[in-house]
Amino acid sequence: MRARTRRLYTFGIAALLVLAAAILAFFALRENANLFYTPEILAEKGMPKQGREVKVGGWVEPGTLTYSDDGATMQFTVIDNSPNTITVRFTGVAPDLFREGQGVVATGSFDPAGHFTARQLLAKHDENYQPRELKPLEAGG
Structure with missing residues (x-):
């Protein structure tokens, strides 16, 4: 495999991991938001x-x-x-x-x-x- 292809795969996997972490954090924080109604x-x-x-x-x-x-x-x-x-x-x-x-x-x-x-x-x-x-x-x- 060429170096360019390997970098592209590495970047793609890293992007997917960051996206998955962001989605998990969003749902966790949305359920536990500690706001009050006025x-x-x-x-x-x-x-x-x-x-x-x-x-x-x-x-x-x-x-x-x-x-x-x-x-x-x-x-x-x-x-x-x-x-x-x-x-x-x-x-x-x-x-x-x-x-x-x-x-x-x-x-x-x-x-x-x-x-x-x-x-x-x-x-x-x-x-x-x-x-x-x-x-x-x-x-x-």
Whole structure:
């Protein structure tokens, strides 16, 4: 076999291997994409299938956080920079950083009425966050 033909075969096999690796990576990443829906995106694209686990994110609307009589279940509204909202219910212990006006990402599913039942809450914070234990003591206190 001539050197030119051997190089052509080598190049062809390498190209096929790179293409196969790219296709495998595409399908793996597509299934494991860790994105969340905002109220605006849900209004534009519609609700995901009922019972499908998804993530919703935005800010906890001030004044909407309520607790059930037993105190175990909370309900609040998630907002973004649009007039759309998502009502979220969560039973369990909320993260320390969770409060009204703060960012939140909730993992769960939608019920037929369009309410979101979360099984996990993640509180988001800005780059200026410092744990209470590391904050410098203020003068006089």
